[in-house]
Structures are given as C-alpha cells and as structure tokens.
C-alpha cells in the first residue's frame with residue numbers, strides 16, 4: 001500500500017486525504033516522498049516562519065531537548081521565562097503571559113479570562129465576527145463565525161453574537177454594557193486573508209473602552225513578523241486587552257500564547273487554568289530562536305517584491321491581491337482556486353485555495369528574492385494551465 005492509502009486506512013476522515021506527501025525541507029523548499037521539489041508558499045499555513053530545517057531552530061531545539069525537554073508546570077524553567085519576557089519586550093506594553101500548545105488553546109485561555117471578567121462584572125454575552133476562525137475546541141468553536149463548521153456542534157455555553165466583519169457601526173450596535181468581550185482577527189485569515197477597512201480596529205478599541213467589554217485580538221495567523229510588524233495591531237497604534245498567538249511563534253514546533261495587558265493579565269486566580277505541555281522547554285527554545293531570527297526588514301522588502309511582481313502580471317484570471325506583508329490572497333475572476341492550486345503543485349509551488357476564488361500565500365519569512373521572482377515568472381502559465389489544462 002502506498003502512503004496515501006495507509007493514511008486513509010489509519011486516520012479519521014476529517015481532513016480527507018491530502019494529495020501530496022512531504023518528506024523533507026530546507027529553507028523555503030520542500031520535497032515530496034518521490035523526491036519532487038516544491039517552493040513552499042504556504043509555510044504550514046503561516047507557521048514555518050523560518051522555513052524548514054533552519055540552523056537556528058535546529059540548534060535551539062536540539063540543545064534544549066538534550067538538556068531538559070519537559071518539566072510540567074510544577075517546576076519552572078528559564079526558556080519559558082525568557083520567552084515571556086521577550087514577547088512582552090516586543091509588545092512594549094506591561095502584561096502577563098500564559099503559554100499553551102496551539103492557537104485554539106491560546107483562544108481557550110482568552111475565552112476563560114473574558115468569562116472571569118464577565119462573571120465579575122455581571123455581563124452575559126460575547127461578540128465575534130461572521131466568517132471568523134478562532135479554533136475548533138468547544139470554546140474556540142463557539143467564537144468561530146464560519147457557520148458551516150460551528151453549527152453542527154452547538155449549542156454552546158455562552159451566547160455569542162456575530163457581526164459582519166469590518167462594519168464598525170454593526171459592532172457598536174452589538175456591544176452593550178452587558179457584553180463581556182469582543183473577539184476579532186486583525187485580518188481574517190481563514191476567511192481568505194480579508195483585511196478590515198481602515199479605522200475598524202481602532203473603532204473596536206473605542207467601543208470596548210466605552211462599554212467595558214474586553215477586546216481580544218486573535219493574532220494567531222497575523223503575528224510574528226508576517227505583516228512586517230511583530231504583531232499586526234502595532235500598525236494601528238493601540239493595544240488590545242488580550243492577545244492570542246501561535247502558528248509562526250514556534251516556527252513549526254507547537255506553541256500558543258495568550259497575553260493579558262494591564263488588569264486583563266490578572267483575571268485568573270491560582271488554579272483557574274493550566275496545561276501539562278504548555279510552555280514546554282523545547283517549544284519555548286524554538287520560539288526564542290524564531291524571535292531572534294525573524295528579520296522584519298527582510299519581510300518588508302520581500303513583500304514589496306511579491307506585491308509588485310503580482311501587480312505586474314496581466315492575466316485574464318487574475319483579479320487582484322489583498323492582504324498584508326507576506327500574507328496575502330491572490331484573487332481570481334472565476335471560482336477555480338482549487339484548479340490553480342493543483343496546477344501550481346504540478347509546476348512545483350505549494351499554495352492554498354483558501355476560498356473558491358482566492359489563493360492564500362503565507363510563505364516562510366526567510367524566502368529569497370530569487371524564489372519570489374521564479375513564482376511571479378511562472379504564475380501566468382499556472383493560471384493558463386488551470387483554465388485550459
């Protein structure tokens with residue numbers, strides 16, 4: 001039996017069976033089990049920030065796993081302290097950190113902080129955005145605005161009211177003094193890399209300030225340099241009450257973080273939350289290596305190359321581009337994103353059909369100008385192949 005058949009026989013059917021089996025990677029290049037090379041333009045969905053087998057990550061993880069891999073939270077260790085300190089230093093605002101293993105768990109932590117705030121102040125409901133994605137545990141799923149993945153698993157313990165993303169007036173109308181908190185992504189990733197109109201996030205901050213609801217920014221997909229800022233909200237000049245991180249933070253190792261700023265950092269009493277693996281020393285070492293290695297100037301210059309390269313392509317299928325930095329969606333005039341994804345793979349490029357008419361790119365932040373140039377050069381033929389192939 002080949003690997004795909006064995007996968008199908010051994011795994012639950014929730015993912016379907018992926019068509020490509022990867023064996024190894026180096027930098028922004030990966031190879032499948034048959035030795036075919038691909039340029040990785042999706043980076044494990046905005047996660048492999050240093051690409052594959054980056055020496056800094058390999059060295060940090062190897063050193064840590066051969067020194068001390070795990071302590072549980074009965075004991076503390078230096079890598080977790082260094083990581084929390086480093087995150088707070090990059091954020092530049094006083095806060096407190098909880099370390100988890102994934103984005104979902106970071107949001108679960110945020111959800112519980114918000115509930116503590118709601119209980120303490122007698123508030124009853126939450127607000128989130130239509131089409132948002134915050135994870136698939138029952139708490140994070142209840143906040144997820146994609147009805148197709150949420151509704152089958154309801155009802156949920158706390159009422160969540162969904163508002164159209166990007167509509168400040170709808171948000172203002174939905175958030176009253178009975179609202180515990182508002183969960184928003186600074187740009188909606190799983191919805192198709194959809195940025196809000198200018199001023200929306202600042203309006204959300206003002207609305208929460210006026211009503212006492214906590215503003216939670218889910219930066220699980222948008223942070224760790226991907227937009228050219230360490231955290232996407234830093235471009236907006238305000239701070240949320242709670243911030244959640246994961247994906248690119250570990251560069252491929254599982255880690256999530258929830259940061260509470262000011263009073264939101266002290267909403268847990270001892271015993272309110274925990275995780276056996278959360279903040280494990282190996283993932284913390286990986287995250288420290290990522291934060292020491294990501295180069296924001298490189299991200300910005302590569303993003304400029306990619307955006308200008310895409311803008312220079314005139315092809316009937318190419319409608320435009322949206323997003324921020326090295327996190328964008330190539331928009332198509334027809335709903336053939338799946339066909340383009342397949343044609344791209346055939347041509348040696350991994351990208352993601354995030355919507356029927358949109359392809360998501362979230363490459364490693366170490367991708368080179370030459371690699372971007374080769375993709376821009378090959379994209380017109382890929383688009384043609386997808387339409388006529």
Ligand SMILES: Cc1ncc(COP(=O)(O)O)c(C=O)c1O
Pocket residue numbers: 045102103104105107133134135136185189190218219220221246247
């Ligand atoms: C914005 C956002 N929040 C939460 C999650 C869930 O993260 P994880 O899959 O690590 O649990 C994701 C994953 O795609 C995400 O994009």
